[in-house]
Amino acid sequence: MNPPPADAAPTTPSGGQRGGDGGPAAVVEGAGLRLRDFRPDDVADLVAAGDDPLARWFLPGLPAPDTEARARWWVAEGVPGLRAAGGVAYAVADSGTDRLLGGVALGNPVPQRRQAEIGCWVLPGARRRGVGTTATRLLAGHAFATGTARLELLAVADDPASQRVALAAGFRPEGVRRDAAATPDGGRQDLLAFVRLAGDPDGPVRRLLPDLPAGRLTDGVVTLRRLAPGDADEMYALHSRPEVVANQAPPVPPERHVIALRCRLAESQWLTGTAARLAILDAGTGRFAGSCGLVYAEPGTGQASIGYALAPGFRGRGLATRAVRLLAGWAFGPVGAARLVAGTVPDNTASHRVLHRVGFHREALLRGRLPGLAGTRLDDLTFALLPTDLTGDPPG
Numbered sequence: 001m002n003p004p005p006a007d008a009a010p011t012t013p014s015g016g017q018r019g020g021d022g023g024p025a026a027v028v029e030g031a032g033l034r035l036r037d038f039r040p041d042d043v044a045d046l047v048a049a050g051d052d053p054l055a056r057w058f059l060p061g062l063p064a065p066d067t068e069a070r071a072r073w074w075v076a077e078g079v080p081g082l083r084a085a086g087g088v089a090y091a092v093a094d095s096g097t098d099r100l101l102g103g104v105a106l107g108n109p110v111p112q113r114r115q116a117e118i119g120c121w122v123l124p125g126a127r128r129r130g131v132g133t134t135a136t137r138l139l140a141g142h143a144f145a146t147g148t149a150r151l152e153l154l155a156v157a158d159d160p161a162s163q164r165v166a167l168a169a170g171f172r173p174e175g176v177r178r179d180a181a182a183t184p185d186g187g188r189q190d191l192l193a194f195v196r197l198a199g200d201p202d203g204p205v206r207r208l209l210p211d212l213p214a215g216r217l218t219d220g221v222v223t224l225r226r227l228a229p230g231d232a233d234e235m236y237a238l239h240s241r242p243e244v245v246a247n248q249a250p251p252v253p254p255e256r257h258v259i260a261l262r263c264r265l266a267e268s269q270w271l272t273g274t275a276a277r278l279a280i281l282d283a284g285t286g287r288f289a290g291s292c293g294l295v296y297a298e299p300g301t302g303q304a305s306i307g308y309a310l311a312p313g314f315r316g317r318g319l320a321t322r323a324v325r326l327l328a329g330w331a332f333g334p335v336g337a338a339r340l341v342a343g344t345v346p347d348n349t350a351s352h353r354v355l356h357r358v359g360f361h362r363e364a365l366l367r368g369r370l371p372g373l374a375g376t377r378l379d380d381l382t383f384a385l386l387p388t389d390l391t392g393d394p395p396g
Contacts, residue, residue, distance in 0.1 A: 028139065028142045032094065033092055033135055034094070035139060036090060037079065037090070037091060038089070038091045040075055045123065046067075046074065049124070101126040102121050102123055103121055104119070104120035104135045105118070105119055107119070114149035114150065115150040115151070116143065116148055116150075118140060118152070119153070120132050120136050130168075132161075132162075140169060140170070141202070149197065150195065150196075151171070151195065151196050152193055152195050153171045153195075154177065154192070154194075157192055160267040160271060163268060166194035167204060167207060167271060169204075170196050170200055170201060170203060170205060171194035172205050173193075173271075173272045173273070175193050176193070177190060177193055178190050207271065207273060208273030208296055208299060209335060212224070217327070217329075217330055219283075219325075222280055223280075226270060226278060227266035227277040227278060228263060228279070229263050230263075231279050231288060232263045235262070237311075238290060238291065240254060244309050246345075247344070249345070250373055251373060252373070262277065274295075276293060276294040278291065278292050280292055280310065280314075280323045290308065290320065291309055292324065293306065293307050293308075294306050294335070296331075302337055302338030303339045304337040304340055305341045305343070306324065306341075306342050308324055308354075321354050321358060324354055328340055328385060332387045332390065338386070339385070341383065343370075343381070343382050343383075344382075344383070345380070346365070348381075359385055360385045360389070361383060361389065362382075363383060366379065
């Protein structure tokens, strides 16, 4: 997750988290972790973090190759200086061994709003053990107990690990801060904002789109899994085909970088509830066969929409029907949708046959609903599915 920048001292709007004279911070313990001051014997572990991007901000002020010097500077001067200026930065350590696991901090306060940002990093060897989530939850609880009312956790869109920490620690997606952070090449990038208030529950945020069971859905013939960055080439080839483009609105071939971005951000969009984008695989060979997706834009009414496309070499075998049936079963089950809709151009009869086989009913012709080429408009033939309409067995 994006921590406070190195050139802005991590500070807190409350006074109960550190010694204002640069003295030691209050120790916070819980769930097997200890938040404490950084010490000279942490230097070796800080050096082990190397140039890990999540750790780099903790070691500011010296050239990147001189990692040990940066670590010693941080422990001896950086942390005390920040706390003397009203900041707070903690080492995250194992409660039993006191061995360093990472760091967590508050920064960029807005005192009149009783607001601050929170950020953490975890040593590579300690990841996937819940350390980041626990440390974030501990410091958030301590901040709220000492006067903070609102905490923000900011993450870049292609950092799903930090977004998972935010959601697991009770931070809700709130929106996008456009061009809010610098990139290593001197450009700018958006940050996703996750927010937790003092009155919010301590548990994880309930996601609109839950993870797939065991990371996939399958009926033994087709398998659906989340779209991944490595799918970009096959996705571009599929969605550039003339017959696939003709059934899009507007019917314009995609650009390669747009498809690559879609694949790279698929996990982030899934986590924030924007869309569930999936690859369709031949279960026997594991080969990429197509793509499908679910957008749950109306959770208040229970309506979600689906779309799909199949590569030529896999057509005519019923794979699209199986994929849509799997997706619909998941939508009605773990997602909790009450109604699915699928929009098609009127002459896409192959897609209509797929929808009929799954149980969709033709519902309406929406004249001129979709954008076409050169200012023209296209009709949208809409099909709908209720849980009682779904044919075949739902995914296990």
